[in-house]
Structures are given as structure tokens and as C-alpha cells.
Amino acid sequence: MEDGNVIDALHGGNSSRWINHSCDGNCEADEESGRVFIKALRNIKAGEELNYDYGLIIDEPYTKKLKAEYPCWCGTKACRGTLLAPKK
DSSP: OTTSOOOOTTSOOOGGGGOEEOTTOSEEEEEETTEEEEEESSOOOTTOOOEEOOOBOOSSOOOHHHHHHSBOOOOOTTOOSBSBOOOO
């Protein structure tokens, strides 16, 4: 979130804390008035796992070493190999 807060499964929260990462997520996290809402990006089939792109933002150059510290194994065709957000 813009104020530096994060969704952390270790420290309480609701069931959204168990949503996994995917570089090609079917949901997105949307912050409104200090609350985080999980919204579908497309129609999701019954029983399909919910996931969203964590897109971690770190204010330093993305080196191979840094990317390796945040690996992604989502297995999608769009996989970046890291949980870090693409640089703009």
C-alpha cells in the first residue's frame, strides 16, 4: 500500500491473507480509504485458485542477486522469475 503497510499472513487478518502470488493473477489488490479489497480481473471458475501479482516495490536497482532474494515459481507463461514489480 502507498503508506508502506502490507498484507502479511503471519500477523492476523482475514482469509485474503492466504491468496498466493502469480505473475498472471486473476485478481488484484485495490486500496480504498485505507482498506484493501481483492477484485477479480476476469471471470473466475468455481474451485479455481485466487491469486494476484504481489508486485513488490523495492527502491534500489534490480540486480540478479536482488531478484534471486524474491524468487517466483508461479509457472505461468508470463512468469518474471521474481516477486518484484516490473520497473516502470
